[in-house]
Amino acid sequence: MIPIVSIVGRSNSGKTTLIEGLIAELIRRGHRVGTIKHNRHGFEIDHEGKDSWRHRKAGAVVTVIASPVQVAVIEDAERDYGIAELADRYIRNADVVISEGFKKNDLPKIEVWRSAERHEFLCEPADNLIAIASDVPVERGVPRFDLNDIGGIADFIEKNILKRATPKKG
Numbered sequence: 001m002i003p004i005v006s007i008v009g010r011s012n013s014g015k016t017t018l019i020e021g022l023i024a025e026l027i028r029r030g031h032r033v034g035t036i037k038h039n040r041h042g043f044e045i046d047h048e049g050k051d052s053w054r055h056r057k058a059g060a061v062v063t064v065i066a067s068p069v070q071v072a073v074i075e076d077a078e079r080d081y082g083i084a085e086l087a088d089r090y091i092r093n094a095d096v097v098i099s100e101g102f103k104k105n106d107l108p109k110i111e112v113w114r115s116a117e118r119h120e121f122l123c124e125p126a127d128n129l130i131a132i133a134s135d136v137p138v139e140r141g142v143p144r145f146d147l148n149d150i151g152g153i154a155d156f157i158e159k160n161i162l163k164r165a166t167p168k169k170g
Contacts, residue, residue, distance in 0.1 A: 002034065002087055003161045004097040005130075006105055009112030010119050014147055015100050018112055018133055021150040022098060022157070029154065031162070034094035036086050038101030046074050083107055096162055108161060112147065113138065131156055 007022075009015045023033050046053045046063070052074065055063045062075040073090065081089070083099045084107070091097055099107070103122055111123050113134040123129040125141045132144045133153060145153050 001084065002091060002094050002097050003163075004083055004087055004099060004107050005157055005161045006083065006099045006102055006107050006109045007112060008100075008103050008109050008122055010117060010122070013112040013114050013117060014133075015112050018147065018150075018153070019098055019100055022154055025150050025154040026096065026157070029158070031095040031158075032093055034087070034091040034097045036083055036091070036097060036099040036102075038083075038099070045072065096157065110153065111140075114147075130160060 007015050007019050019035065023035070026033050046056060052063045052065050056074060062073065065072045065074070083097070083102050083105055087097045099105075106128055108128050108130045109123050110131045110133055111121060111129055113119075113121060113132060115134070115136040121132075121140065129140065129142055131142050131153070132138055132140050133147050133149075134144060135147050138144055143156065145156065
C-alpha cells in the first residue's frame with residue numbers, strides 16, 4: 001500500500017496552500033506524489049450535453065475520458081469511500097498520497113491551525129495526529145511546524161510516513 005498522510009483543518013485554514021507546497025517540495029526531492037481531495041458536498045466535472053455526460057445518462061456506471069495528456073474516470077460511488085480505498089482503487093505510480101478534506105479517518109494526520117480563527121483543534125494524538133502546522137506555537141503533544149516550513153514538514157513526512165529520506169529507484 002502507498003503511504004498516506006492526511007492534511008486536516010477547518011475551512012480556510014491553509015490546507016490547500018500547504019499541500020501545494022508539499023507536493024512541489026516532495027517532487028523536487030524525487031518523490032512521486034498523489035493526492036485525494038474529499039468534497040462532502042459533491043461536485044460535477046461532467047457537463048450536460050457532452051459525450052461523456054450522454055454516456056452516463058444512458059446508464060454507464062463508469063466512463064473514462066482520455067486524451068494524450070490526461071485521463072479522468074467518472075464512476076458511480078456506492079458510498080462515501082475511505083482514503084485508503086480510494087488510493088487503492090485509483091492511485092498508481094506514487095510514493096506517497098496526501099489527502100485533504102477527510103477529517104475523520106484513522107490515518108496519520110497533520111492538522112493545519114491558525115490562531116486568528118480561534119477554533120478548537122479537530123484532532124488529538126489519539127486520533128493519529130502526528131504533527132501540527134500553525135502560525136503560532138501550540139502544545140498538542142506532537143511536533144509543531146510553522147505553516148511556512150515546507151522543508152521541515154517534508155523532512156517529517158519523509159522520516160515518519162515514507163520512512164526514508166530518498167525516493168525508491170525503479
